Amino acid sequence: MSMNQKINLRVWLKIPDAEAATVKNTLIRRMGYGNVLADVKKERLFSIEVDSGDPAELAKSFAKELVNENKESHIVLIDELQFEEGYVPVKVALHIEDGEAISIRERLRSRLGFENVADVKKATVWKLYFDTLKPEAQMAAREIAEKLLINPHKDSYEIMS
Template identity: 80%
Template sequence: MLINLRVWLKIPDAEAATVKNTLVRRLSYGKVLEDVKKERLISIQVDSGDPEELARAFARELVNENKESHKILIDRLEFEEGYVPVKVALHIEDGEAIAIRDRLRKRLGYQNVVDVKKATVWKLYFRLLRPEAEITAREIAEKLLINPHKDSYEIML
């Protein structure tokens, strides 16, 4: 089973604001780009147990309820309408994902955790229709959101 934990800030996100400002002011996307938001995606592969119960336990451990909101999706990953989600993940070894996996398994005793993957989902809100928005999202990902030496991206439509 795959438990997907989508996590985003309740408070203003300075990194997302900086990315938006860069896209609008420096890269001239102001006419087509409405907003930029960001969320963390933590995907936890488990081989046994009640997925709902495990998901709640993982959320308690990995989400700071004071400043973050989250959504749990089991064996699926879907996003709301209105934006183009661009998932950016490392294609090299991810030390943070390994640390989360080890914390869940070794420190908290969840031996059923098989693997953990981590990504950032950039939510790009456009004033364009879907085909043009997807092409523009690819451009933005390649120009600003990824480092091609260590990151890969996927448009999650």
């Protein structure tokens, strides 16, 4: 039985996120979601699996490497991944090989000496704020994911609420 623990780092910009603004603008001005969509925010998500060590301490070290505190904030969640109420979180990740995630794993293991890092996964979480009730919001979020947020030939998505 695996004893690995998963450290989830949710990272977001403290400064305005131009990419999220562009996505919001495109959805409202070009794709007809102006009457239901209130806002779009974005987070980066790193899920780091470790096979030993204190995950809380390790998380602090990983955050030093992966988060630029001059412009980003983050929270750590160990063996869980929860999101707040009030928006629909859509997690988008590559289903083809993710070169950046592999690079991060190798950097942590080989260059920085964290040999207890077993795996690294990376995703983007789009936080979609709607003016509608939850069932309609979830349906709209799926539609937005499929029409804009992913290219199904390389990305997959998951509604996290």
